Amino acid sequence: MLSLKGLHLRSGVLQSPLAACTDLAFRLVARRRGLEFAFLEMVSAHALVQRNAKTLDLLKTLPEDRPLGAQLVGCDAGMMGEAAAIVEELGFDSVDVNFGCPVPKVTGGGDGAGSAMLRQPERADAVFAAMVRAVKRIPVTVKMRTGYADPTGREAVEIAKRAEHHGLSAVTVHGRTREQKYQGKADYEAIGRVKAAVRIPVIGNGDVASASDARRLMEVSGCDAVMIGRGGLGNPWVYRNVAAGLGEPGAEPYAPTVEERRDALLEHLALEEKHESAWHAVVTMRRVSCWYTAGIPGGAEFRAGFCRAKTSAEQRELIAGFFDRAAPAVLVAA
Numbered sequence: 619m620l621s622l623k624g625l626h627l628r629s630g631v632l633q634s635p636l637a638a639c640t641d642l643a644f645r646l647v648a649r650r651r652g653l654e655f656a657f658l659e660m661v662s663a664h665a666l667v668q669r670n671a672k673t674l675d676l677l678k679t680l681p682e683d684r685p686l687g688a689q690l691v692g693c694d695a696g697m698m699g700e701a702a703a704i705v706e707e708l709g710f711d712s713v714d715v716n717f718g719c720p721v722p723k724v725t726g727g728g729d730g731a732g733s734a735m736l737r738q739p740e741r742a743d744a745v746f747a748a749m750v751r752a753v754k755r756i757p758v759t760v761k762m763r764t765g766y767a768d769p770t771g772r773e774a775v776e777i778a779k780r781a782e783h784h785g786l787s788a789v790t791v792h793g794r795t796r797e798q799k800y801q802g803k804a805d806y807e808a809i810g811r812v813k814a815a816v817r818i819p820v821i822g823n824g825d826v827a828s829a830s831d832a833r834r835l836m837e838v839s840g841c842d843a844v845m846i847g848r849g850g851l852g853n854p855w856v857y858r859n860v861a862a863g864l865g866e867p868g869a870e871p872y873a874p875t876v877e878e879r880r881d882a883l884l885e886h887l888a889l890e891e892k893h894e895s896a897w898h899a900v901v902t903m904r905r906v907s908c909w910y911t912a913g914i915p916g917g918a919e920f921r922a923g924f925c926r927a928k929t930s931a932e933q934r935e936l937i938a939g940f941f942d943r944a945a946p947a948v949l950v951a952a
């Protein structure tokens with residue numbers, strides 16, 4: 619159970635925003651297997667305010683794709699406020715601001731958006747105030763790293779206190795600095811320092827792919843909920859398994875068979891075909907097929923052939939053939 623303003627979630631196991639991964643097809647496949655709350659990937663506040671067609675396409679959703687949060691990236695307070703109001707108008711259940719993205723195009727020379735905001739607390743104040751002022755109903759949250767370069771969590775603590783002061787409903791902390799990018803292990807103790815500093819919910823993030831990872835994150839940091847990123851790729855059962863491991867009421871663990879893994883991959887393909895342009899679907903499925911076939915004998919050869927396929931129909935046949943050959947052993951889910 620996690621309550622963010624008027625948004626009451628049964629489960630404290632959430633899907634993080636993942637650029638080019640957590641699209642509509644991904645979310646629908648995951649929701650049908652136990653995911654409750656998802657984020658779609660970050661979008662530029664500036665592009666949204668301009669009503670950029672590509673940005674609006676990234677935000678497409680369906681009634682069964684709920685509850686759903688949108689995430690904005692930007693550092694101009696006025697623009698962030700305007701974009702947050704648009705997110706609410708579009709019907710999303712929450713709006714998040716990205717203080718974690720390490721990409722130079724976003725962070726600029728360290729005085730731009732994403733993780734660079736960790737070093738600009740006054741600017742963060744202005745962004746938080748503008749976003750909270752701009753929305754009427756939905757919760758405003760921030761997702762950040764533990765610091766820009768400082769691994770102690772000091773910068774995240776400062777930003778979290780300011781977020782709380784301005785009325786944000788929760789903070790998510792990925793236990794790595796901007797400099798670490800995705801290297802090393804997420805530091806759950808640094809997340810714990812943020813948890814100790816604020817009263818609003820703290821959502822822990824980083825390296826959670828199983829129930830035992832989630833338990834360790836919660837025990838070490840004391841965080842209120844967990845956000846799964848890469849652990850959801852090719853494993854849409856992970857949310858229910860983590861929820862069950864955390865003792866959430868009604869959550870039962872589930873170990874999918876090879877056939878169920880194939881069916882989830884085929885379902886993903888059908889949804890990409892339905893909701894994206896033909897070529898976009900083909901290219902996306904190259905990535906998605908890698909997630910689902912990792913660790914299955916013969917996977918590398920399959921993936922090499924799959925990447926040469928030019929149509930969804932060809933891809934569908936290759937998937938069916940590969941899984942027919944794969945041993946029908948039960949795969950142990952995370």
Ligand SMILES: Cc1cc2nc3c(=O)[nH]c(=O)nc-3n(C[C@H](O)[C@H](O)[C@H](O)COP(=O)(O)O)c2cc1C
Pocket residue numbers: 634635636637638639659660689716718719761792823824825826845846847848849
């Ligand atoms: C491919 C990829 C895309 C990502 N895109 C976003 C994004 O759009 N917004 C965001 O806040 N974090 C983004 N992240 C960071 C993740 O949400 C998450 O914080 C990070 O991967 C750590 O969690 P994990 O170890 O569970 O994956 C991205 C990470 C990856 C690997």
